[in-house]
Amino acid sequence: xxKVSEERLQSYSLFSSLSKAQRERIAQLVVLRKxxxxxxxxxxxxxxxxxxxxxxxxxxxxxRLTLYSSEGEDKREKSLIKLKDKDNVFFGEMSLFxxxxxxxxxxxxxxVICGILTRDQIHALCDNDPEVGYKIYYNxxxxxxxxxxxxxxxxxKLTTAFCLALDRx
Numbered sequence: 001x002x003k004v005s006e007e008r009l010q011s012y013s014l015f016s017s018l019s020k021a022q023r024e025r026i027a028q029l030v031v032l033r034k035x036x037x038x039x040x041x042x043x044x045x046x047x048x049x050x051x052x053x054x055x056x057x058x059x060x061x062x063x064r065l066t067l068y069s070s071e072g073e074d075k076r077e078k079s080l081i082k083l084k085d086k087d088n089v090f091f092g093e094m095s096l097f098x099x100x101x102x103x104x105x106x107x108x109x110x111x112v113i114c115g116i117l118t119r120d121q122i123h124a125l126c127d128n129d130p131e132v133g134y135k136i137y138y139n140x141x142x143x144x145x146x147x148x149x150x151x152x153x154x155x156x157k158l159t160t161a162f163c164l165a166l167d168r169x
Contacts, residue, residue, distance in 0.1 A: 004030045004055060004115045011088045012053060014139045022132050026125070030115040035108045042092055042106040047099050049119040051092040056085045057112030062105045082109065093140050096122055 006023040009015045009030075015023050030053070035041050042048060044064055060082050067074040083089045091106060096119050126133025 002032075003027060004032065004053070008055065009053075012090060013088070013143065014053075014090055014093075014136060017135050017139065018132060022129070022135075025129075025132075026117070029121045029125070030117060033114050033116055035112045035114065037108050037110050037112075040105060040107050041112070041114065042102050042104070044103065044105040045101045048092060048095040048102055049099070050116050051090055051096055051122075052106075053090045053115035053117075054083055054085050054087070055113045055115050058082060058084045058109040059112055060107050060109050061091070062107065063103075064105075077105070080104065090143075093143065095119060096140065 004027050006020055006027050009018075009023045009027055010020075015026060018026070032055070035057075041052065041059065044062075061080045062077040063080055065076045065078050067076065083091075092102070094100065094103065122133070122136065126137075
């Protein structure tokens with residue numbers, strides 16, 4: 001795979017509302033990166049300025065946990081989700097907004113190929129074609145909103161379980 005195709009980009013919700021010509025312009029910007037199985041793609045806590053499209057392979061997203069006890073700190077990693085290329089997913093999109101730290105670690109479970117778009121590329125694209133920029137950021141916003149709704153549901157479940165556990169003691 002030398003370059004990502006316009007047709008492949010169409011399968012991502014991020015670009016599905018764009019015209020073929022707009023996707024072809026974006027395809028020219030995407031840089032491909034191969035990552036071997038077991039290698040880290042993104043590290044939680046680092047600052048990044050690019051987002052990734054999972055084009056082939058499988059990856060796992062993990063989050064650091066710190067457990068406190070009388071014996072001290074116990075640092076662990078919790079696997080949050082496994083993603084496959086057929087899922088047509090993108091990650092790292094929050095780095096397009098600011099220089100905040102990455103919220104999770106992403107590791108290749110198999111050999112992976114990702115397409116990369118940088119914040120500067122997306123901003124230049126937005127400056128040159130505001131319609132494309134609007135659609136891309138709108139689609140990112142929809143994804144972030146869905147993720148936030150899911151996180152809120154998960155927090156409510158955990159809070160409920162925690163309160164019920166406390167009531168039993």
